[in-house]
Amino acid sequence: MLPYVFKRLLQAVPILLAVAALVFVMFSVIPGDFASTQSSDGRSAIDAEAVARMNTQFGLDEPVHVRFGKYAGKLLTLDLGTSFRTRQPVINSLSERIWPSLQLSMAAMLFAIAFGVPLGFLAALKPGGWVDMQSMIVAVSGLSLPQFWLGLMLMYTFALLLGWFPSFGYGDGNPRYLVLPAVALGVAPLALLARTTRAAVLEVMNADFVRTARAKGNSEVRVMRWHVARNAAVIVLTTLGLQFGSIMGGAVVIEKLFAWPGIGSLLVDSVSLRDIPVVQACILLLVLFFLIVNIVVDVLCALIDPRIKYS
Amino acid sequence: MKFRANLWIGGTLFAAVIVGGTLAPWLAHTDPVMDANLMNAEMPPGSEFWFGTDAQGRGIYSRVLYGARISLTVGIVSQLINTLIGVALGLSAGYWGGWWDDFVNGLTNLMLSIPSLIFALAIMAILQPGLTSLLIALGLTNWSYTCRLSRAATLSIKQQGYVEAARSFGSGNTRIMLKQILPNIAGPIIVIGTLGMGGAVLAEAALSFLGLGIRPPFPSWGSMLSDARDQITTAPWISVFPGLAIFMTVLGLNLLGDGLRDILDPQSQSRRA
Numbered sequence: 001m002l003p004y005v006f007k008r009l010l011q012a013v014p015i016l017l018a019v020a021a022l023v024f025v026m027f028s029v030i031p032g033d034f035a036s037t038q039s040s041d042g043r044s045a046i047d048a049e050a051v052a053r054m055n056t057q058f059g060l061d062e063p064v065h066v067r068f069g070k071y072a073g074k075l076l077t078l079d080l081g082t083s084f085r086t087r088q089p090v091i092n093s094l095s096e097r098i099w100p101s102l103q104l105s106m107a108a109m110l111f112a113i114a115f116g117v118p119l120g121f122l123a124a125l126k127p128g129g130w131v132d133m134q135s136m137i138v139a140v141s142g143l144s145l146p147q148f149w150l151g152l153m154l155m156y157t158f159a160l161l162l163g164w165f166p167s168f169g170y171g172d173g174n175p176r177y178l179v180l181p182a183v184a185l186g187v188a189p190l191a192l193l194a195r196t197t198r199a200a201v202l203e204v205m206n207a208d209f210v211r212t213a214r215a216k217g218n219s220e221v222r223v224m225r226w227h228v229a230r231n232a233a234v235i236v237l238t239t240l241g242l243q244f245g246s247i248m249g250g251a252v253v254i255e256k257l258f259a260w261p262g263i264g265s266l267l268v269d270s271v272s273l274r275d276i277p278v279v280q281a282c283i284l285l286l287v288l289f290f291l292i293v294n295i296v297v298d299v300l301c302a303l304i305d306p307r308i309k310y311s
Numbered sequence: 312m313k314f315r316a317n318l319w320i321g322g323t324l325f326a327a328v329i330v331g332g333t334l335a336p337w338l339a340h341t342d343p344v345m346d347a348n349l350m351n352a353e354m355p356p357g358s359e360f361w362f363g364t365d366a367q368g369r370g371i372y373s374r375v376l377y378g379a380r381i382s383l384t385v386g387i388v389s390q391l392i393n394t395l396i397g398v399a400l401g402l403s404a405g406y407w408g409g410w411w412d413d414f415v416n417g418l419t420n421l422m423l424s425i426p427s428l429i430f431a432l433a434i435m436a437i438l439q440p441g442l443t444s445l446l447i448a449l450g451l452t453n454w455s456y457t458c459r460l461s462r463a464a465t466l467s468i469k470q471q472g473y474v475e476a477a478r479s480f481g482s483g484n485t486r487i488m489l490k491q492i493l494p495n496i497a498g499p500i501i502v503i504g505t506l507g508m509g510g511a512v513l514a515e516a517a518l519s520f521l522g523l524g525i526r527p528p529f530p531s532w533g534s535m536l537s538d539a540r541d542q543i544t545t546a547p548w549i550s551v552f553p554g555l556a557i558f559m560t561v562l563g564l565n566l567l568g569d570g571l572r573d574i575l576d577p578q579s580q581s582r583r584a
Binding site (some may be wrong): 286 | 558
């Protein structure tokens with residue numbers, strides 16, 4: 001197993017480098033650079049000499065490939081550059097935002113798994129039944145809701161009207177602040193999990209090995225647990241891994257709505273201010289996280305299902 | 312043939328949005344942008360303003376109707392771009408194979424490793440906010456599934472006898488791709504396109520909500536919600552209706568996509584939830 005994990009991590013390196021190159025090139029073709037956006041808003045006039053000095057200071061006066069070479073070299077030593085805005089190393093502002101982001105996405109996933117998987121399982125036990133109909137209505141609605149609107153409505157109902165939870169902010173890690181954003185972010189994956197679990201369980205229940213397991217005289221609970229749930233889990237986990245990207249996209253908007261100090265809100269703020277080194281670093285970090293999640297998913301699948309052989 | 316509830320409900324919802332957006336000038340009795348009147352600010356829903364008014368005194372009913380135009384344009388056009396890119400790359404990669412196939416595969420894997428909303432956000436950072444930029448950002452970032460599907464389907468179809476037959480009759484490669492292969496992979500592609508349209512409507516709303524898509528005063532549902540956030544304590548109805556409009560549109564498209572899948576792509580019904 002360990003060599004496999006190591007191999008997968010190694011495979012992630014070229015993808016990360018390719019993403020870094022793509023993002024780097026994208027931002028190098030921007031019409032208008034940072035120095036000129038500082039002066040073009042009409043509030044301040046910077047003369048050409050100052051613009052040239054800023055470009056030299058940030059190393060923006062060299063050709064793209066030379067700059068990317070330097071950038072990639074620095075990436076290997078975890079030097080993500082200097083923020084245009086704060087003039088601090090990017091890694092500083094990034095590192096203090098990783099934990100809040102992780103907290104939020106883990107809480108949302110826990111919520112989604114705790115409700116979505118049982119819902120899908122119950123729905124699949126009697127396809128076409130009352131529970132099935134209800135849970136699939138919940139699922140298709142959950143996938144169609146704009147997450148930030150749901151967040152706004154939750155904020156209005158549970159923070160402003162009822163006063164049960166704080167309306168926004170991080171509250172120095174107080175878990176009460178985590179509830180509303182986590183629910184707002186978790187509803188879409190909950191819906192997805194319910195649908196995927198239902199489909200996976202239905203598919204596995206019709207498989208030959210389940211009929212065999214029943215024929216051998218296993219109790220229904222044992223059949224469900226050892227034969228259906230285990231096999232369905234592999235399908236559910238794989239879908240979850242692939243869809244994790246859209247959950248991360250949702251997190252960006254939810255963090256901004258609830259003024260949550262995570263990577264997502266840093267990314268949005270930096271995009272608005274054209275703080276390119278920070279934008280690049282945020283995207284790289286999010287892609288890295290996405291890749292790691294998928295590696296973890298593959299490893300989990302192999303642990304659950306011994307038939308999966310990884311070479 | 313059984314009654315397909317999702318197809319009919321989804322189709323009706325989506326048709327209602329199209330009719331609302333198209334007939335907005337006749338259905339709305341106020342202008343969505345120009346009819347600002349601070350005397351009418353933050354009026355709750357009533358007989359004069361059915362959905363109430365916003366902080367500038369503009370009728371929300373009218374703004375929601377006109378907002379459908381932006382959402383539909385973004386949803387339909389960006390998804391057409393995605394489908395064109397995905398089919399062109401996937402079909403040609405599956406058909407020709409070789410280095411082109413490797414290249415397309417690499418590109419698809421790269422795209423799949425960047426969450427699409429985050430990629431679109433990065434593109435919006437480069438372009439100026441506005442409709443054209445949104446179409447570019449959302450049209451270039453969501454073609455990987457279509458591409459994978461077209462490639463896989465092409466690989467299996469090009470082995471079929473009728474493709475061989477067409478070739479022996481002297482059909483050129485382009486003709487075979489367009490006349491023999493494309494019609495046979497169209498069903499699943501239409502399904503993905505419909506579901507993707509719902510995703511694009513959500514993405515447009517999210518980007519506009521973040522201030523990176525359609526900017527005020529133009530009535531995009533996302534930017535309306537972004538404005539409404541400040542008045543949520545005093546005038547919650549400003550937040551309710553644009554959100555409901557997004558929800559109904561996306562729900563309609565998702566149900567429509569599911570319904571179309573049952574008809575056009577029956578074997579995948581249980582595989583992809």
